[in-house]
Amino acid sequence: MMKSHATLQLKYIGINTSKSAIIYMREDCHICRSEGFVAETRVQVTINNRSIIATVNTTELASDLLKPHEASLSRHAWDLLAANVGDEISISHPAPLDSLSYIRSKLYGNELKTAEINQIIDDVVSGQLSDIHITMFLAASSGNRLNKKETQDLTQAMVQTGERLKWPSQCIVDKHCVGGLPGNRTTLIVVPIVTAFGLMMPKTSSRAITSPAGTADTMEVFAPVNLDVKAMQKVVSQENGCIVWGGAVSLSPADDLLIRVERSMDLDSEGQMVASILSKKIAAGATHIIIDMPIGPTAKVRSIAQADILKNYLESIAAQFSIKLRVVFTNGTQPVGRGIGPALEAKDVWAVLSCDPAAPQDLRDRALTLAGHILEFSPNVQPGCGKETAESLLNNGHALKKFQAICKAQGGLFDIPSAPYTKTIVAKVKGKVASIDNRLLARLAKLAGAPKSKSAGIELLTPLNKLVEKGEPLFIVHAETKGELSYALTFHQQRPNIIHIEEAI
Incomplete structure (x- = not known):
């Protein structure tokens, strides 16, 4: 039976390109020849009424990886299309993207309208925009080129791309560290203190991208963190809180796609950073947030002036979403704790929770400070008394007991490994x-x-x-x-x- 002129048969070759959608075709296949497709061409790939935009990579004539009637997809593209070996795919030229015009306009310094930002983010999540296009958008937004209205619109657009969690409480607390400090694994201490007090803190955390450990990596030393929404909700209903990997619950997936490109660019933008932080917190259902902002010469925020700008953006944008947010400036001149790396940081956390006299006191003090600020969101804690309350919960063993309970509810309480x-x-x-x-x-x-x-x-x-x-x-x-x-x-x-x-x- 003759195959349709514009179709190829799928073969699986198992190439992982992270979040890039790639289609692999022979450079001499009938579609490449007739349509003029060459390496790096953007094409529309369709299977059974499901379509994505992918970038063409070609195999040479001498390669026997693909036959003339075959094509393959990167793992990410394969998953997006729910493809199966032997499926017939059609390849065509994609429709022009309005979002590219909006990005070019922003490159020339024009303000983006709400609908334009929504279209850009929709096209990021659907894979319509390539990494090069995303790079253009990030570059156009860098250097504080996003005003507050654009930042608010970007935050809202990113929230809308994924799930938004709901919790049975009027006060859902959360924390975030702007980053740039090795160690500083306060979350694993703050969450059990706050939840032992009685506040609800469903903490979604990130894995390391360019650092030696993310909060989720360190928590994974103690317990599983790849919980889906249903499992996460069960843990929170049981223990008032959790510490899980945010990537498993699809919160603000646009943020993950932007960060993947942004990290390689090594560019910082207050607007992008604020939208990234707040979109994840809003999607997680937070109503009250503490931001830990380390300031130091080799931290992410390097001056008080930069910190003040970022603080103003965070507070004003959060207020637009009816979120109570406080920023705490902290010392960013050196690592916090002794360990840098998942297990070594886990040892520091355990020492602090166990009230070991040899525990790193800088980590203990910073965690108590942040926990104290969070506890003061409660009407039952007077302003200025939060840290004292937090210290009592740590010293009497309630925080350690709660941490153990959270770990067990998530599926483990593992021994901490040591390097040989x-x-x-x-x-x-x-x-x-x-x-x-x-x-x-x-x-x-x-x-x-x-x-x-x-x-x-x-x-x-x-x-x-x-x-x-x-x-x-x-x-x-x-x-x-x-x-x-x-x-x-x-x-x-x-x-x-x-x-x-x-x-x-």
Whole structure:
């Protein structure tokens, strides 16, 4: 039987392109020849009335990966189309996108209208816009080019792309850290304190994107985090809170797609950041939010002036959605806690919750401060008394008991693993620890294997301003394989001043 001229038969070749929709075709197939499709062409791919926009990649004439009548799809495109091996797909030119005109207009400095932002975000989520187009939009929005009205519209548009959770309480609390600090795993301490008090805190957290550990990665050391909405709701109804991976519950999927491109660009935009933070929190059902904003030379927010701008944006946009939001400026000059990497951070968390005298006091104090601010959202806690209430719940063991209950409700309370290979880095001179490069320290932890290798990372032994002797340990590199340890140590040899010591005279 003759096949339709514009169709090809699907073959599965198992290529993972993350969130990119790719179609693989022979460069000499009849469709490429007749339609003029070449590598990087954007095409519409249709199976059984389900369509996506995909980017063409071609195989050469000498390749036997695909036959002339065959095509394949990246894993992401395969899933979007619910494709099966042997399906016939049709390939055609896509209709022109209005959203590209809107993005070009923004590149020239024009304000985006509400409908235009909605169309751009709809096209991002549906896969109509390629990574190059998304890059254009992010670049057009960077450097504070989004005004407050555009930021509000962007936040709303992103919320509408996914699920929006509802909870049986008038006060749903949440927290977010703007980021840029290694360690700082306060959420795993704050959630049990707040829920032990009686407030509802269904916490959805992220995995690491460019850092050595996200909150979800560290929580996964203790318990499963890939809970769907139904499982998440069951845990919250039982324990008043949870700590789960937000990616499993489809909250603001547009944000995930934008962040994936934004991270590679290394661009920051107050408007994009505010929309990213608030869209996730609104979708999660939060009504009261605390924002932890570390400020430091190698943190994400590097000056008080930048922090004030971001604080103003967050508070004013949150108010438009009837959300009570407070921003807490915190010290971002050095890591918080000793561990950098999932298991090492988990050890810090457990030490604080267990009230171990050897627990990192900076992590304990920051967690109590943030928990105190959240507790003051309750009418039963007087302003200024939140931290004292939080400390009582930690000291009397109620927070530890609640954390254990949340872990068990999520499906586990696992033992914390330890890495089999370590190397201690020592001071080469006597002096004072003058500075710590957070970004390089985080990169070193990643090269050691974190977060994929749960027990890998860095154990920091020397905080800022500590006096050290020559030969005194500064930090310990942890790795699960000899190769990863060697890789990390090679990087450290090239960057020996991750911890800068002012030599004593």
